[in-house]
Amino acid sequence: MSRAPRFAGYALMAVAVLVAALTRRGGADMIGPFPAVAVVLFVGMIGVMLVFTDLMVRGLYAQVDAAKAREEEGE
DSSP, rough: OOOHHHHHHHHHHHHHHHHHHHHTTTTOOOOOOOEEEEEEEEHHHHHHHHHHHHHHHHHHHHHHHHHHHHHHHHH
16 A cells, blocks of 8 residues: 555645645645635645544554464454
8 A cells, every 4th residue: 555645645735734834834725726725725625634534544454463473363
């Protein structure tokens, strides 16, 4: 299983922080037809969702592997 989704999530969160910092300095009020705050929230939300989903799936696979190991040990 690849860690690419988690790293992509981290990258999206970093982009959100950079856009927020740029907006704070007055560099961008609008990004296309959307307010910069909406873009920051959306990109950050997708990044957090990717990271947490990847971590939850990895935790689930670890639990399944541990259960299989206990089952094989008991036989």
